[in-house]
Amino acid sequence: MGITIIGLGPGDPSLMTCEARELLEKAKEVYLRTKRHPAVDSLPHHLQLHSFDHLYEKVETFEEIYEKIAQEVLRLGERPEGVLYAVPGHPLVGEASVHRILALAQEKGIPVTIVAGISFLEPVFSLLRVDPLAGLQMGDAVILASRLHPGLNPDTPALIGQLYSRTVAADLKLTLMNLYPDDHPVTLIQGAGTSEVKTHTIPLYELDHEEEIDHLTSLFIPPLSAPGSFSSLQNIVARLRAPDGCPWDREQTPQSLRPFLLEETYEALEALDLEDTERLREELGDLLLEVLLQVQIAAEGGEFKMPDVLGGIIAKLIRRHPHVFGEGEATTPGEVISHWQEIKREEGQLAEGPFADLPLIMPALARAQRIQQVAPARGLTVEMDEAELLARVKKGLEELSQLTTTEAEEPVPSEMEAAWGGLLFDLVALANLKGVDAESALRKAVRDFEGRLDPPQT
Numbered sequence: 001m002g003i004t005i006i007g008l009g010p011g012d013p014s015l016m017t018c019e020a021r022e023l024l025e026k027a028k029e030v031y032l033r034t035k036r037h038p039a040v041d042s043l044p045h046h047l048q049l050h051s052f053d054h055l056y057e058k059v060e061t062f063e064e065i066y067e068k069i070a071q072e073v074l075r076l077g078e079r080p081e082g083v084l085y086a087v088p089g090h091p092l093v094g095e096a097s098v099h100r101i102l103a104l105a106q107e108k109g110i111p112v113t114i115v116a117g118i119s120f121l122e123p124v125f126s127l128l129r130v131d132p133l134a135g136l137q138m139g140d141a142v143i144l145a146s147r148l149h150p151g152l153n154p155d156t157p158a159l160i161g162q163l164y165s166r167t168v169a170a171d172l173k174l175t176l177m178n179l180y181p182d183d184h185p186v187t188l189i190q191g192a193g194t195s196e197v198k199t200h201t202i203p204l205y206e207l208d209h210e211e212e213i214d215h216l217t218s219l220f221i222p223p224l225s226a227p228g229s230f231s232s233l234q235n236i237v238a239r240l241r242a243p244d245g246c247p248w249d250r251e252q253t254p255q256s257l258r259p260f261l262l263e264e265t266y267e268a269l270e271a272l273d274l275e276d277t278e279r280l281r282e283e284l285g286d287l288l289l290e291v292l293l294q295v296q297i298a299a300e301g302g303e304f305k306m307p308d309v310l311g312g313i314i315a316k317l318i319r320r321h322p323h324v325f326g327e328g329e330a331t332t333p334g335e336v337i338s339h340w341q342e343i344k345r346e347e348g349q350l351a352e353g354p355f356a357d358l359p360l361i362m363p364a365l366a367r368a369q370r371i372q373q374v375a376p377a378r379g380l381t382v383e384m385d386e387a388e389l390l391a392r393v394k395k396g397l398e399e400l401s402q403l404t405t406t407e408a409e410e411p412v413p414s415e416m417e418a419a420w421g422g423l424l425f426d427l428v429a430l431a432n433l434k435g436v437d438a439e440s441a442l443r444k445a446v447r448d449f450e451g452r453l454d455p456p457q458t
């Protein structure tokens with residue numbers, strides 16, 4: 001009883017290991033994940049070949065295919081004579097069925113022997129003159145194609161295997177274009193480890209235009225022409241704070257950097273108000289720098305590190321979006337906000353007081369609008385329609401008019417302030433109803449006023 005898994009190498013028969021060939025010479029039969037591999041034609045002629053290729057035509061998903069293969073190999077492995085299972089390349093490189101077999105065999109106590117083979121990787125390293133220990137990233141095209149963001153470091157070269165069809169290439173292209181420029185050069189490698197190997201460099205946006213993509217196709221992605229990764233920025237910030245770094249950056253503290261964090265936030269908001277995408281790109285970079293400086297200082301003090309910050313927000317987003325990442329349901333923004341508040345309440349994250357979670361330091365106009373947005377979801381107010389709000393605004397204007405036109409003595413400052421405050425609060429509610437950001441609207445009005453005051457150009 002037992003399972004022996006053999007790696008057949010990348011394709012060229014000369015690249016099959018001596019151990020693998022010796023076992024195949026002695027065996028009577030072998031079970032192949034697929035016959036669609038160049039090395040199969042060179043197997044000993046006396047061998048009885050069995051294949052799981054029929055599953056690829058009958059079963060809808062790869063997960064189901066590999067599960068059926070694993071279950072069958074385990075059944076065969078329980079025979080007194082055991083089973084010899086052969087896969088392309090190295091058994092542990094890009095072979096999901098092997099990893100499933102290993103997991104199931106461990107549960108059942110069935111011994112498994114892995115006979116190593118040369119994978120497609122080694123011929124690619126030789127072809128591209130790449131040292132993987134210098135930082136090469138490797139990934140599975142099918143897995144990456146299922147994501148919305150590739151999770152790669154664009155400042156480090158990447159090698160993607162399992163690019164077996166134009167359909168996968170189309171999905172992979174969209175994922176990669178969320179990180180790399182559309183015209184970033186990429187190199188297709190076809191038949192690595194065979195006598196018919198060839199390479200072809202194209203812009204990323206043409207990836208799924210290639211008609212010759214098949215099960216022996218891989219993709220090499222060179223780094224960006226200039227640093228552009230989160231990791232590179234982190235390294236620069238750490239360098240600035242190093243003992244031999246910048247004297248100014250080294251002496252900063254979380255509190256000394258506080259004004260800059262606020263300033264960069266407002267500058268990013270201004271870029272948004274102006275709809276200036278180029279400036280927004282720059283201001284978001286400046287804002288990100290302030291965040292990284294705060295994290296770097298915390299890391300130096302042993303308080304927390306970037307994975308703690310990122311891990312915290314990742315967990316929070318997943319936890320508070322069960323309608324996306326779980327089994328919850330929410331079809332409207334209002335339902336999302338309501339569920340969000342309920343989850344925060346369950347977590348004990350709602351501070352004392354109905355709006356204690358909204359910072360007092362927020363600009364009054366922005367805080368008023370935010371309070372009005374969350375109050376209905378917290379069951380604290382009843383939303384009014386446009387007619388009701390306009391009536392309140394009209395009444396507020398009348399009250400102000402009476403205070404300023406009365407022949408009696410000047411109104412008490414607090415009365416005037418209360419009337420203005422009530423009017424502004426109702427105007428903010430009207431802005432909410434119309435989907436207008438009151439803070440942005442007022443900033444624009446101020447800028448327009450300033451523009452009218454500029455001296456004429458001569």
